[in-house]
Amino acid sequence: MLHRAHDYKHLVARWRRVARAAGLRLRPLAQDDGFDLFYVETPHLAGNSGLYLSAGIHGDEPAAPEALVRWAERNAARLATMPLLIFPCLNSWGLRNNMRTDSQGRDLNRMFHEDSHPVVAAVRRVTRPHRFHIALPMHEDYDAQGIYLYEVQRGRHGFGEELLRRAAKILPVDPRVKIDTSIAKDGLIRRRISRKKFETMGYPEAIWLHLFHSQNTFTFETPSEASLELRVSAHIAVLDECARRIAK
């Protein structure tokens, strides 16, 4: 029996309620592995001031889609006034089955350089006309020893420290100096992209966003071993800070 956070139908029902309360609608994104996927676009999404949010591209990282829907529920009254493009769950089969990949073993987060995956192709199509002030793909990591954040560097430093500071009120920062293969400092991995590296491994969502759509691109990670409630709260703290920054 999977935890409720893996119940995709329940997640969609909650998003339907949020959308109705906010005066928005769930728009069909794609059909994949027998699931209907949706997205939310608010009428204020224009120019380059918006916020791109996505969760659930890895199905074994349930705090992300749970946090995103809960954040939307809490902000339903003002959701439509914010410039948002939201992908509530990009891998519904994975969420349902507690798997990182889709049913064919594909990691969607390595496929954003091309249109071969129906969900990724749909995200690329829907996103094409938009530019964002902030983009935030939301993730979890079972190796993590605390929260951490990737910031794709563009010119002068961004505000990754501030996002981490908010979340660090809920969960400790990962103390490692090397996370995955990257150098980290107080939970922040700030790096320039190497096109060559990503052309070999396939583009993650964040790299595609940085190259074509967003000024400030982050990937926030919570440690899967911490309690679900704390992981959800940490994600919500980052979402709140991103929302505050686009409202400025």
Ligand SMILES: [Zn+2]
């Ligand atoms: Zn992930």
